[in-house]
Amino acid sequence: MIRIKYGQLTNDVEKLYISCTMLMRFFIFGLFCVLTFSFVHAQGTKNPSLALKEKIAKSKNSNEALIAKVQLIDYYEFTDLVKWKQSILSLHSNQKNYSNENSKQLIELIYSEYLFKSGNTSQFKSNFSKKMSDIHFNSRDLTFRLDRLRFEYEFLNKRWVLAKQIADSSLFRLRGSRNNAKNSLIYQDLSRFYLSRMKRDSAYWTSNQAISYAKRSQKREILVRALQNQASTFGYFLNLEGAVQKELQAIRLAEELHIDRLKIHSFMEIARYSMLVENWNEALGYLKRANQLARGFNDLHASALIQLAYSKVYLNQESVDRAMYNAFKSKAYFLKQHDFFHLAQCAHSIGNIASSKGNLNLAKESYNQAITYYSKEKMASNLAEVYQDYGQLSIQIGDMKQAQRFLDMSVSSDQLIQSIGLIERYKLLAQISMKNGELRKALNYQNSYIQFLESNSIKRNDSKIAELTSSNLREERERLIELQQRQIEQENKEQEILMLQSDRVLYISLSVIFAIVFSLVILILRMKQVRSRQEQREAELSQTLLRTQMNPHFVFNAMSVIQSYIYENNPEKSSQFLVNFSRLMRLILENSPKEFIPIELELEILDKYLSTQKMRFENRFSYVLHVDDDLLTNKAIVPPMITQPFIENAIEHGQLHTVNGGQIIVEMKASKGNLEITISDNGIGRKKSAKTKKIRTHKSMAIDISQERIKILNKKYKFSGSLAFRDLDVQKGIGTLVTIVLPLKFDTENF
Numbered sequence: 001m002i003r004i005k006y007g008q009l010t011n012d013v014e015k016l017y018i019s020c021t022m023l024m025r026f027f028i029f030g031l032f033c034v035l036t037f038s039f040v041h042a043q044g045t046k047n048p049s050l051a052l053k054e055k056i057a058k059s060k061n062s063n064e065a066l067i068a069k070v071q072l073i074d075y076y077e078f079t080d081l082v083k084w085k086q087s088i089l090s091l092h093s094n095q096k097n098y099s100n101e102n103s104k105q106l107i108e109l110i111y112s113e114y115l116f117k118s119g120n121t122s123q124f125k126s127n128f129s130k131k132m133s134d135i136h137f138n139s140r141d142l143t144f145r146l147d148r149l150r151f152e153y154e155f156l157n158k159r160w161v162l163a164k165q166i167a168d169s170s171l172f173r174l175r176g177s178r179n180n181a182k183n184s185l186i187y188q189d190l191s192r193f194y195l196s197r198m199k200r201d202s203a204y205w206t207s208n209q210a211i212s213y214a215k216r217s218q219k220r221e222i223l224v225r226a227l228q229n230q231a232s233t234f235g236y237f238l239n240l241e242g243a244v245q246k247e248l249q250a251i252r253l254a255e256e257l258h259i260d261r262l263k264i265h266s267f268m269e270i271a272r273y274s275m276l277v278e279n280w281n282e283a284l285g286y287l288k289r290a291n292q293l294a295r296g297f298n299d300l301h302a303s304a305l306i307q308l309a310y311s312k313v314y315l316n317q318e319s320v321d322r323a324m325y326n327a328f329k330s331k332a333y334f335l336k337q338h339d340f341f342h343l344a345q346c347a348h349s350i351g352n353i354a355s356s357k358g359n360l361n362l363a364k365e366s367y368n369q370a371i372t373y374y375s376k377e378k379m380a381s382n383l384a385e386v387y388q389d390y391g392q393l394s395i396q397i398g399d400m401k402q403a404q405r406f407l408d409m410s411v412s413s414d415q416l417i418q419s420i421g422l423i424e425r426y427k428l429l430a431q432i433s434m435k436n437g438e439l440r441k442a443l444n445y446q447n448s449y450i451q452f453l454e455s456n457s458i459k460r461n462d463s464k465i466a467e468l469t470s471s472n473l474r475e476e477r478e479r480l481i482e483l484q485q486r487q488i489e490q491e492n493k494e495q496e497i498l499m500l501q502s503d504r505v506l507y508i509s510l511s512v513i514f515a516i517v518f519s520l521v522i523l524i525l526r527m528k529q530v531r532s533r534q535e536q537r538e539a540e541l542s543q544t545l546l547r548t549q550m551n552p553h554f555v556f557n558a559m560s561v562i563q564s565y566i567y568e569n570n571p572e573k574s575s576q577f578l579v580n581f582s583r584l585m586r587l588i589l590e591n592s593p594k595e596f597i598p599i600e601l602e603l604e605i606l607d608k609y610l611s612t613q614k615m616r617f618e619n620r621f622s623y624v625l626h627v628d629d630d631l632l633t634n635k636a637i638v639p640p641m642i643t644q645p646f647i648e649n650a651i652e653h654g655q656l657h658t659v660n661g662g663q664i665i666v667e668m669k670a671s672k673g674n675l676e677i678t679i680s681d682n683g684i685g686r687k688k689s690a691k692t693k694k695i696r697t698h699k700s701m702a703i704d705i706s707q708e709r710i711k712i713l714n715k716k717y718k719f720s721g722s723l724a725f726r727d728l729d730v731q732k733g734i735g736t737l738v739t740i741v742l743p744l745k746f747d748t749e750n751f
Contacts, residue, residue, distance in 0.1 A: 112127055304329075
């Protein structure tokens with residue numbers, strides 16, 4: 001074998017290299033053209049979006065183009081929520097370009113549907129009352145869609161008679177049409193109507209009718225929605241085992257139909273039922289599955305609902321910081337959407353978290369906010385839950401009179417609904433009556449507790465529900481494996497048929513081309529092998545040198561902290577500081593030579609460093625470290641101490657010890673296949689910091705080194721990482737936000 005050394009290539013070899021490269025490019029270009037033409041020709045007619053876009057381009061007038069755009073929007077609703085939203089908003093913003101009144105009305109219809117399906121009920125009601133009340137269509141399909149929106153509008157405003165009349169009229173118009181899908185949707189609406197009126201038998205009958213029509217419909221996704229609707233009916237009347245079974249059926253059908261977006265709702269509902277019977281681990285598992293799908297479809301509304309559910313699960317698992325983080329994230333989204341119903345749920349959750357942390361002022365403020373929102377929306381069941389938790393808070397602070405008042409209000413608000421919460425309310429009222437010496441009243445509450453417990457199967461069937469949910473997780477994995485195997489077998493069969501039908505001469509030619517290209521690639525890779533090894537060694541040596549430069553810089557700053565404690569002659573704090581600092585130094589010395597370390601270890605180093613700095617400044621600032629669960633679960637790795645220089649700058653130059661309520665937030669998450677790290681502080685800001693003498697005289701070697709580290713990582717891993725700075729509050733010029741983008745890597749050896 002001939003070895004070609006780097007830097008010693010002869011002229012003949014260099015000429016051969018150039019000739020082979022040109023020849024290879026020619027063959028690859030020709031092959032690419034052939035394969036591209038074949039692929040586009042084969043796939044172009046199969047993609048509905050391409051066909052609809054072509055239909056839009058070939059439309060003779062704007063009316064035909066608008067109809068095709070609406071069809072494309074309906075397609076995007078199940079395939080790409082981002083394009084669905086963008087298409088609707090673009091169409092609505094360009095509404096003035098359509099002179100035809102019918103076209104404008106159609107655009108308003110699509111926009112109102114978008115508002116309702118996005119969960120923005122307040123804006124939906126406002127837009128519908130102003131622009132949709134007098135609209136009429138000649139088309140039966142558009143009339144059907146408009147009537148469903150009218151039903152939702154009257155339903156949200158609790159005008160029950162009008163809502164029922166609209167649904168009955170839709171059913172009357174569908175008689176004789178044999179449109180099973182539309183009949184199923186109307187019966188689903190009617191079942192929700194009867195639920196709101198507490199008519200159990202009618203709700204069950206209409207949900208069964210919805211499933212019956214859906215089974216006869218060619219649109220199989222309607223059956224998924226009908227099963228989910230019946231599950232909601234079971235759940236509303238506390239038949240949780242039946243509700244879970246229906247949701248599992250819906251999940252299996254959605255998998256068969258490859259409509260993964262519909263599984264988000266079922267996963268969230270099963271998590272909610274698991275939470276009701278306190279199966280927190282199962283609830284967390286289903287929420288993670290729902291969150292994974294919601295991220296894939298970029299469903300921001302579902303993600304916010306999942307974060308709200310996360311806050312409840314984490315609170316019961318005693319992860320209070322995670323619970324509070326998710327609750328505030330969810331609240332921020334619903335605040336932008338002006339969604340007061342879900343804002344009330346966020347406030348309720350924050351009140352429960354604050355109560356568990358002993359923050360009574362925040363708990364009371366949040367409970368009162370939730371009561372205000374729920375009272376405005378007339379949500380009796382939700383009000384009852386808030387009153388119950390408010391009563392428990394009153395017991396916690398020893399105000400039995402107020403506790404009695406809130407719990408009485410809770411029972412009276414929920415007396416028509418008979419929810420699972422009544423069990424705990426009767427139990428708490430019995431305890432309060434016993435403490436007040438009211439034995440007869442305590443006995444009555446105890447009897448009510450026992451009677452309700454015997455009449456409802458929730459507590460007795462919690463093990464069955466847990467068994468259903470946990471077994472489904474195992475079955476789901478098995479079904480996915482089986483489904484993938486079937487898909488592979490089907491693809492193999494299709495490939496064999498295509499190969500038999502194809503021209504043999506073409507395949508022989510392609511085989512020759514591949515052989516030539518493969519030989520050329522091997523030759524060129526051999527020539528580049530020594531070069532790549534040399535570049536890799538240089539990159540690794542540069543990284544090792546940069547890390548050795550950073551460690552003395554960090555040690556110098558940390559030693560100044562110890563010196564300040566010694567000068568203060570405070571042996572207790574000095575001893576505590578040295579214990580933390582020694583552990584921190586051990587972690588640094590052990591891990592700084594490494595190129596990457598586990599993200600859990602980086603989190604521990606940051607926690608030790610921040611707690612040490614917090615001691616130095618006598619707890620005059622706080623910090624939050626948050627890492628996505630997916631990164632921890634999949635064992636992500638990061639360069640050691642990559643965030644430490646910016647945390648140090650936030651403390652030193654942001655002057656957090658002088659800011660009221662100073663805080664540093666470090667957040668690590670996966671974003672678009674990258675690792676995104678943000679470090680934010682609410683300090684004095686970069687402009688004010690630049691004016692101080694300290695920043696003018698300080699040489700920020702660490703930032704330069706960090707930038708160089710990112711450049712080396714980009715070079716070594718063919719990545720486009722970045723480091724960016726901006727003000728946290730641009731208008732006020734205060735606070736700093738640092739964003740670091742790194743390659744997302746995982747520890748596959750120790751996984």
